[in-house]
Amino acid sequence: MIEREATHPEPTERELLSFKVGEQEYSVDIMSVREIRGWTRPTPLPHAAPFVRGVINLRGTVLPIVDLAKRLGIEVEEASERNVIIVAKVQHQTVGVLVDAVSDILAISESELQQPPEMVADAGTTFVEAITVTQGRMLRILDLDSVLPDTTKDVA
């Protein structure tokens, strides 16, 4: 029982996987992360949204890749071998999220989370569910649902 408590955070705590996109630090709920993969060149999809990089082969299934930097409007260098793909499960769908680097796993108490202030100019493009401060840095918690292309949400 003790061990169990040690590995499972209190219900009010959330475990987050933090990663970098450009200079910004984001995080997602670790429960939605399936795996982290190295860079694989995706096969581009014609006529897809610009932030959909294409598809890769994930052990026999075709996995769509969303370029988070493009989606969030962050200027980054062209994706390269140093990038990683976070394979996440969103609703009933598995999707690969292309980020610059994975940095840490953090346990954040719910009470430390705060609503992001309303920023009119960025409305609809921040996809941030909550923000928090950890070790003096701002950590944005990403709402994966809204990051995905609309068609995806329709299907799911």
Add this chain to the structure above:
Amino acid sequence: MTTPDPMEEIRASFFIECEELLESLQDGLTAIDAGDSDPETVNICFRAVHSMKGGAGAFGLDDLVRFAHRYETVLDEVRNGNLALGHDETLLFMRAADVLSDIVRASRDGEDIDTTAFDPTLKELEAIAGSDDEEDDEAAIAFQPMALSLLPIEALQSPLEVSDDAAPPSGVVISFAPEPELFRSGNEPLHLIRALHAVGKTTCECDSSRIPALSDLDPEGAYLSWSIHVDADASEPEIEEAFDFVDGLCDLEIADASSYPAPMAHIPGLPPLPPLESSTASDSEAPAPVVADVTQVTPESPSPRITLTVSDTGTAPPPARNLTPQKPKETSAEGESTPGPAQKPGKPAKQGQASPSPAKATVRVDLERIDRLVNLVGELVINQAMLTQSVAQAGVPPNSPVSQGLEEFMQLTRDIQDSVMMIRAQPVKSLFQRMGRIVRESSSAVGKRVRMVTDGEATEVDKTVIERLADPLTHMIRNAVDHGLEHSQQRVDTGKSEEGTITLSAAHRSGRVVIEVSDDGAGIDRKKVREIAEGKGLVAAGQSLSDSETDGLLFLPGFSTASKVSNLSGRGVGMDVVRNAIQDLGGRVSIASTPGSGTSFSISLPLTLAVLDGMVVNVAGETLVVPLGAIVETLTLRPEDVRSLGRYTRVLQIRESFVPLLDLGTELGYRPPQKTHNGAVVLLIAKDDGEKAALIVDSILEQRQVVIKGLQDSYGRVPGIAAATILGDGQVALILDPVDLMTHAIRRTRPTADALAPTG
């Protein structure tokens, strides 16, 4: 249902059986409607309903029993010749079959059965049957699932210790030899004999001579047979009724005792009779020849007699079903059931319930297991490709043992794949039968007389395709009934038969399945279509459209030609939904219509959703797969064959014809239009309607089978792309949908000063 768990499985298989029975019922009714007057056809229908009733009784499905019983009663009347079967009756029977299948489904899903829904049909059935004492009959068929109690042999004999040697030569002689199947299905001879006892005084003789030594005894075998003399002037059907639930599970012969007094004398002293003795002896050692023996012996058996073999029909079949050399399988396999002297060896009625062809041995397999197998084979194919690729990269000479072995491996993989795909294939018959019902229901809803004709029911298609085709096809059939066919009066006025015909056909055509829904109605009113399309702003006024383009307007979202919105169709969600559903299956739908003589919708579908023969090509650095079926020919692009046509477009001269030139790279947004295409290859692709296009690709890499991986789950539709696959190097390659590509093509092949940026 209060059934305990072990019953669930039996219950499930009962419902599967019901589906089969319903199918054979439908078949029979369709045959009758088509003019089949064979009494056996009616019998098939009767038996189907009867078997369902029997099973339903066992599971306490009262509603099902009630309806089936009434239905059966009417069919019985037909069978006995008391009721003539006209077109209207047949239609009623078909409706009743629909209701029956509804009840079966509701019962299976444990839903409440809406009795008000089937009461009208029930009343109609009663009306033509002149129903009588149905309540009594219901009691008679209340039959409980019974446990298999293995009573000692004495116990089986003792309850009927009426062994009356001085049996008068009147009454009925029954020889009854159960097969193991009978016990397995939970029947009990004792109950049957008791049932006979209720008919009249019974003299029963048990033949235990075939019981082998204990060491040889198969505990599940059936070694006993009975010779029963029923002293009753009961008509034979009543006696047959007692055996109704075991027919096909036993060797049964019912004969009028008075007609052959001689063998009667044998019965009390039954075991063993001289001619049989040899065969009984040889039974355990050499089972197969036994049947042959008996077959030869039987003609010598004493005195000709009138024999009534109770076949599945439960009615009087052609007399003396004798001397059919039977597949030795059933009789010999367990070393049991050597036919007694009073029995004929054959029991041909057991098989082939609905069809004259012998039933094939089949296995019911969970679909999930097959899907797993299909997936595994898919992985195998990918792996094989990877292996081939790495062997090639390793520089192994092509005639080395490794390469040859690999070649064979490739062949085997292909064979396995084909076989696995065949497992999933199913005839479209079940789908067509469902459509028959749609025709009946929708035609009565709009008050038209419609006959459905089906063709190519045996055409096999992947199971998933069949399932997913049901909705679009339903829609198309409804449309055909509602919009396609004219009203009866109008038909008569134009010199057509009052009854409209809808033809549903399926056929294999060059690696695809083509399903056609055609009607002999008025054809598409193109003027009206045009007006509506203009009215809804779907097409600009004055825009010139060809006939086929006008027909194509029907597929636009929000189009509906019905001037009146009926509750059948015309809600404006119609053909566009149909087209999307079919496109999702990798299929295409097209229309052909002749004013005054009808409209035909043709759906062309891939045989399977899992693999595809494709040509792997390279375009602008990307690898793509083009389905082989769509490629008419491939040629090298010669600059002198390319002609400019418009400002942005070019055509390719192929022999004496000109074909629009499409740059695949541009169409997919990989690159802007190119000035020249030196060294490029052209794939000539064709639509079903013959329209062609020339597709420029950079090079052809290889031709191979690819495993289709769906993209649909991840994105809506990607225009021009059907699916994806994984190549030998592990990369994902997109599979092209050339027809879709042609439809959506921008056809821009000439670069301009303001070069078009890639649309990606």
